[in-house]
Amino acid sequence: MSEPDPRDGNLVTPHWQLDDSAATRRGLRGVPAATWPVLGTIWRAAPGAAVAVAVMQVVSGLAAAFGLFATTGVLTQLLASGPTTERVVAALPDLLLVGAAFGLRGAMDVGVALAHARITPSVRRVAEERLYAASLGADLAAFDDSEFYDRMHRARDRGLFFLERAADNLVELVGSVIGIAAAAGSLALLHPVLLPVLLLAVLPDGWAVQRAARLAYASVGRTVVLDRRVQMVSDLATEREPAAEIRAYQAEPFVLDEYRVAADPLRDEDVRLATAQARVRGVGRALAGLGLAVTYVVLGLLVRYEWVPLAVAGTAVIAIRVATTALNRLVLAANQLVEQGMYVADYQEFLASARRPADRPEVGLDPSRVRLEGVSFSYPGSGRVAVDGITLSIEPGETVALVGENGSGKTTLAKLIAGLYAPTAGRVLWGAQDIAEADRSSVASQVMMVLQDPVRWPHTARVNVRVGRHSRVDPDGVALKQAAGQAGADVVVDGLPAGWETLLSKQFRGGVELSGGQWQRLAVARGLYRDAPLLIWDEPTAPLDAKAEFAVYESLRALAEDRTVVLITHRLASVRHADRILLLHEGKLVEQGTHAELLASGGRYADLYELQSRMYADA
Numbered sequence: 001m002s003e004p005d006p007r008d009g010n011l012v013t014p015h016w017q018l019d020d021s022a023a024t025r026r027g028l029r030g031v032p033a034a035t036w037p038v039l040g041t042i043w044r045a046a047p048g049a050a051v052a053v054a055v056m057q058v059v060s061g062l063a064a065a066f067g068l069f070a071t072t073g074v075l076t077q078l079l080a081s082g083p084t085t086e087r088v089v090a091a092l093p094d095l096l097l098v099g100a101a102f103g104l105r106g107a108m109d110v111g112v113a114l115a116h117a118r119i120t121p122s123v124r125r126v127a128e129e130r131l132y133a134a135s136l137g138a139d140l141a142a143f144d145d146s147e148f149y150d151r152m153h154r155a156r157d158r159g160l161f162f163l164e165r166a167a168d169n170l171v172e173l174v175g176s177v178i179g180i181a182a183a184a185g186s187l188a189l190l191h192p193v194l195l196p197v198l199l200l201a202v203l204p205d206g207w208a209v210q211r212a213a214r215l216a217y218a219s220v221g222r223t224v225v226l227d228r229r230v231q232m233v234s235d236l237a238t239e240r241e242p243a244a245e246i247r248a249y250q251a252e253p254f255v256l257d258e259y260r261v262a263a264d265p266l267r268d269e270d271v272r273l274a275t276a277q278a279r280v281r282g283v284g285r286a287l288a289g290l291g292l293a294v295t296y297v298v299l300g301l302l303v304r305y306e307w308v309p310l311a312v313a314g315t316a317v318i319a320i321r322v323a324t325t326a327l328n329r330l331v332l333a334a335n336q337l338v339e340q341g342m343y344v345a346d347y348q349e350f351l352a353s354a355r356r357p358a359d360r361p362e363v364g365l366d367p368s369r370v371r372l373e374g375v376s377f378s379y380p381g382s383g384r385v386a387v388d389g390i391t392l393s394i395e396p397g398e399t400v401a402l403v404g405e406n407g408s409g410k411t412t413l414a415k416l417i418a419g420l421y422a423p424t425a426g427r428v429l430w431g432a433q434d435i436a437e438a439d440r441s442s443v444a445s446q447v448m449m450v451l452q453d454p455v456r457w458p459h460t461a462r463v464n465v466r467v468g469r470h471s472r473v474d475p476d477g478v479a480l481k482q483a484a485g486q487a488g489a490d491v492v493v494d495g496l497p498a499g500w501e502t503l504l505s506k507q508f509r510g511g512v513e514l515s516g517g518q519w520q521r522l523a524v525a526r527g528l529y530r531d532a533p534l535l536i537w538d539e540p541t542a543p544l545d546a547k548a549e550f551a552v553y554e555s556l557r558a559l560a561e562d563r564t565v566v567l568i569t570h571r572l573a574s575v576r577h578a579d580r581i582l583l584l585h586e587g588k589l590v591e592q593g594t595h596a597e598l599l600a601s602g603g604r605y606a607d608l609y610e611l612q613s614r615m616y617a618d619a
């Protein structure tokens, strides 16, 4: 079998892949740009904890600097001439100061850790809610726009995670900058010549950490596609939905092959990265050792020629250790922050792109008379017109049926009538009001809709129906039971172990699964429970058995008396009683009339009806 190569074609450079080269080049200069959005989120999420961390980090740095000064005092006393006991006694006050300084520093570091512990979860909490609010607030058409969709997934799958990590790194970054400033500041005060000596000691290590981080980042850029592919295979191999079909089609070896094809190069890349990083760290260590040796020689010479006293040189050794550790932390945190900043930018970009214009003021709408004037619609990013120049009126109380072949535009037209999509040309009017100019919730509130693939809410049976209008007051469940009865869902619920309170999701303990038709009955009940003047049904009875279908159509007829109804179905026998039938073909309205009129005209509808009648007669 020739294996598909995941490095082929689109999979190597899909349009959602990050352009990592710019960020890699940007390096540490990218820190400020990466910092601001993270800082903004921290500020929004936990301002008190953020201030506490900053203040305590500064105090910790000052304590460290003070401790280094006091250390010089201790060393000066200890290295003075005289009997040992006297020298130790003389050093005691400074020793106490050193102890106090380091005690204070320890306390501050604990305080920073405690405040930091509040920051990360708060950042996640705020960032998640903003993302979900943005996603829920986006127009439906945005979900058909592949760019928007990719942006949202990047923001959700990586942006959120890295925003949290970036918040951690920012705290680390500030702490290490203050640590370095404390060490460098105290050295500069002790003797300015010690500053270049400090640089000599810390630069090789800094180089190695920076280089290793860049290697890691470049590797992420190379493996992002493979990672995503492994994730896809993982879902196929472990999720419930595809399990039956994979077994029925004996596709198990194929799925495993798919896994290997993506996972092998991923492993090789990881090995390559770890090896390169180990090599860089080795070189860094050798250079750091060399740097340290040179540092000590220089310090020795400074002492030898009495540029600095021995005690100050002793303090310098300690300060250099402090600074080296802090610098390592700094470079690592800064590099990670730049990398994470890329993903945080994705998150920010998504929030910005999902921002909708402020909602218009609520208006009273009357959807009983619907008028379409030259309405066309193309899905975002699609060159094809899904609905093409349709003009029609639907009168109050009228039931119209939309029929036509798969892909002829029925669902799209129904969603345009419901205001879920805004036409790309033309207008949809309810009464005299163009609904594109009305606010979204006023429009949605007037529509009850059952769609082709209703959501299977992972909740109780009760929630599955009540979510149709979750704000509806129905204390004794009268409306709930009425809707369930009309949809034949009451029988389904009667058979459930905990009735209305049964959890309908196998993903949770105690949850049960329903059949496709049983789910559909609940979905129909949900639509009925919503109760609104404009009723839109998109193939509501396709998965229902004949008895349930009959019952649903009976309910529909009763409901239709005082409502405007748009019904989509392929079963032409069900549309015979509609006041008017509209036949769509390739997005255009090509025939309309009553059942009898359309049969008499001998057009497409008559052909379709004839075909279906023959099918049922043969069966």
Ligand SMILES: Nc1ncnc2c1ncn2[C@@H]1O[C@H](COP(=O)(O)OP(=O)(O)OP(=O)(O)O)[C@@H](O)[C@H]1O
Pocket (backbone or CB within 6 Å): 144, 379, 382, 386, 404, 405, 406, 407, 408, 409, 410, 411, 412, 413
């Ligand atoms: N989300 C989408 N993004 C892009 N194109 C779409 C999308 N949904 C539908 N289309 C396209 O729009 C056209 C009309 O689709 P629509 O779903 O309205 O047809 P339909 O008549 O309801 O079909 P069916 O009988 O199969 O339900 C089709 O060509 C389809 O490929």
